Amino acid sequence: MELSRDFYENRKLENLVENQTSYTLNNAALHIFETHEQAERVLLQFDKPVLASMLKGKKIMHLRDQQSFNFLPGESLILPPDELMCIDFPEAQSTNPTQCLAMAISEEKIDKVIESMNELMPKVDGDEWALIDYNFHFTNDVGIYQILQRLLFLFTENHPSKDMFVDNMLEELIIRILQTNSRKIYTEQSFNLSSNNRLAYVIEYIRSNLHNHLSVKGLSKKACMSESNFYRVFKNELGISPTDFINNERIKLAVSLLQNPNKTIKEIYQECGFESRSYFNRVFKRRKKVAPGDYQSRFNVKL
Template sequence: MQLSNAYFNNRRLETLVENQTTYTLNNAAMHVFETHQQAEQIMLQFDQPVLASMLSGKKIMHLRDHESFNFLPGESLILPSKEIMCIDFPEAKASNPTRCLAMAISEDKIKQMLQVMNETMPKLDGKEWALMDYNFHFTNDIGLYQILQRLLFLFTENHPSKDLFVDNMLSELIVRILQSNERKIYTEKTLEINNSSRLGYIVSFIRENIYQPLSIETLSKKAHMSESHFYRVFKNELGISPVEFINNERIKLAVSLLQDPKRTIKEVFMECGFESRSYFNRVFKRKKNVSPGEYQANVVREKRY
């Protein structure tokens, strides 16, 4: 993500460690932190729930009840209000500063969006949408990336209607984060929830039968729903279509199988449930930015060294 020229033209660099530039609107405050020298055990805390997203450089995060982890560009972290962060900056320097966006969102705005989602996007299992798992660390998908880039521009723009613009973007941001969190729950905890959740059962069925043809018709029958209703509920809860979810799972399996240099590309795409090599190649390249053959060759080359 890129900071705007307006940000660099107007910000003041008053300290080399966690220099803070803040923009405050009705339902959110955007803080941009810059660190230009190595530092350790810097403490940070916010009074509202926060989406932190790395822009450049590297942090090591230490959170309550969590193992320490690297926080890198393209990743985000959801934090509750009053959460104390302890942060190290092992690589920060003047020529390569660490920059991080922290978006503090009002709890009233989050509650408002939860109410809208529960009224218009009811969950399959009848449970209500609720606050996401806090300390949820994830990689931004393209939708979140574009929203955050837009917010970086809007907060620094001198426009009389920017409060309205930002408020609309915050609504979409909250929905997408909750859907991302739901995907994480269903993909990481499927075995724990599939007995009590129809959608959990479907996710489990997909993963156990990934090598077979999987259609919306088949999955909707398994869920005892019409095709249109199943498609709508699945996408509302997980933020992606059933076909996108299936392809994501198949590509994860393909990445694992391609670690073996003895496997042919044909064996891999057939074991992953793709019907043709051309479709497999197209989906794989879209997800990984290289072809399956290039990916396998890179793996072999790395293992040699």
């Protein structure tokens, strides 16, 4: 993500560590932090729920009751109100500053979006959308990346209607983050949830049968739902279609199998359930930006 020209023209650089530039609107405040020298144990706290997203450089985050972790560009973190962050900046330099956005969103706005989601896109088996798992650390997908890039522009733009523009983008951002969190929960806890949740049961079935033919029609029968209703509910709750979810899981498996240089590409794509090498190549390259054979060659280097 890139900061706009307006940001650089109007911001004041007053501190070398966590220099803060802020923009406040009705339902959210955007803060851009820049650090130009190495630092340790810098404390930061907000009184509202916060989305933090790395723009440039590297942070090491220390959060309460959680192991420390690297926070890198392309990643985001959801924090509850009053969460105390303790941050290290191991690589920050004047010529290569660390940059991060922190967007504090009003709880009223989040509650309103969740209420609308429960009314318009209810979850399966009587579950309801609720507040996200706080301290949720994730990699931005294309949709979230594009929304954050747009919000960076809107907050820094001098436009009389930007409150309305930002408000609409916030709704989509909250929905996509909740769906991303739901996808993570289903993926990591599908076995435990599968006994009383139809989507979790289907996801566990998918992950256990990646080598077999899988179709929306067959999966909808497993869920005891019509094909159209299954597709709608799946996409509402996880933010992606069943086919995209299946392909994502197959690519995860392929990535691990490709690390074995003794396996052929044919063995791998068949073991992952792809019907042809050409389709496997296309899906893999679209997601990993490299061909399967080139990816495998990285692990075939004699030391």
